[in-house]
Amino acid sequence: MIETIDELTAKLNLDQMPIIGEAWIYQVFAVVMSALVAAYVVKRVLDHLERRAERTNNMWDDALVYAARRPAWVLIWSMGLMWAARITANQMDEGLADVLDQVQRILLIALLCWFILRLMKEIEQRLVDPRYRAKPVDQTTVSAIGKLLRASVIITAALVVLQSLGYSVSGVLAFGGIGGIAVGFAAKDLLANFFGGLMVYLDRPFAVGDWVRSPDRDIEGTVEHIGWRLTRIRTFDKRPIYVPNAIFNNIVVQNPSRMSHRRIYEHLGIRYSDIGHMEPIVHKVREMLKAHDDIDQNQTLMVFFDRCAPSSVDFFIYCFTTPVWAEYHRVKEDILLKVLAIIEDHEAQVAFPTSTLHLPDPLALRGEFQSAESGKQVANESHERSNA
Secondary structure (H helix, E strand, O other): OHHHHHHHHHHHOHHHOOOOOOHHHHHHHHHHHHHHHHHHHHHHHHHHHHHHHHOOOOHHHHHHHHHHHHHHHHHHHHHHHHHHHHHHHHHHOHHHHHHHHHHHHHHHHHHHHHHHHHHHHHHHHHHOOOOOOOOOOOHHHHHHHHHHHHHHHHHHHHHHHHHHOOOOHHHHHHHHHHHHHHHHHHOHHHHHHHHHHHHHHHHOOOOOOOEEEEOOOOEEEEEEEEOOOEEEEEOOOOOEEEEEHHHHHOOOOEOHHHOOOEEEEEEEEEOHHHHHHHHHHHHHHHHHHHOOOOOOOOOOOEEEEEEEOOOOEEEEEEEEEOOOHHHHHHHHHHHHHHHHHHHHHOOOOEOOOOOOOOOOOOOOOHHHHHHHHHHHHHHHHHHHHHHO
């Protein structure tokens, strides 16, 4: 491009023009204007491609257009400014031109790396988006693969930059192998968290969005993010918990989000005086559960007279329903209300803790005892008067 500008300058005899008299200034101006026009044209083309891509369900064209927009704009302007700077350097210092060539190579590598990283990010977002896929990919898997690929791209770009600067890549790798031993001893906790995160990605005991808890630690909430060093869990009172991944190698993790069913297991008691109604009540409750639409009939269903408690005779309900937390409570509430209605229909009552106090026959209350003593005293006085 510089040779073309030089030929155009020679044909137009810009060196003979009286204004300023420096042809390279016109060359710099022409390069900047060319960059401006090119940036405008590329923007219009990308806008048109973006509108066409939005009308399709193909995720690849959308990701490619979105990923290329900003790197293309930076590429045009950076290359334009680099050419303008090279023209200026040729007029001032020849050594500066060599430095600009090296900077230009590094800039091209950085822009290519940026474009690939943006493309990977856009594809990662679309793989988990139901608008682009009938069956979205698991977010945890996509995130793990995306992080590995991004790390590979960044490391490769860094090695290419070092090679372009004249460094030996093999020497850098050898130094990294020796230094990795020292880093491993110094950062063993960091490496433990890294491999803990790797095990979470491979074993997948939970995924982003799952409800998890641990009986070994005070950990319970919804998983928001799984990183290479730690996992962020949001508790039900909206407090964030940041758990180092190494901890998951040493604790038991429960995942209620993957429950196939939720169990309803309740004891209810009636009064001892209503023991004659126990059998029909249990039978009616059992029939009610068998006819309930929200109870899974393929799972265990039991209703039996269970025990004689201190203040009641109890029967238990054992059945399974939907695993959805809010729906489970709705079903449980409906069943308990229907059981209470069945107990009432059989003219029985739900028992509550009671105590019966048995008093010996000769025992009298203080007020009655005082009244009896007063009566005896009055009778004695009357008897004495009559004798007198």
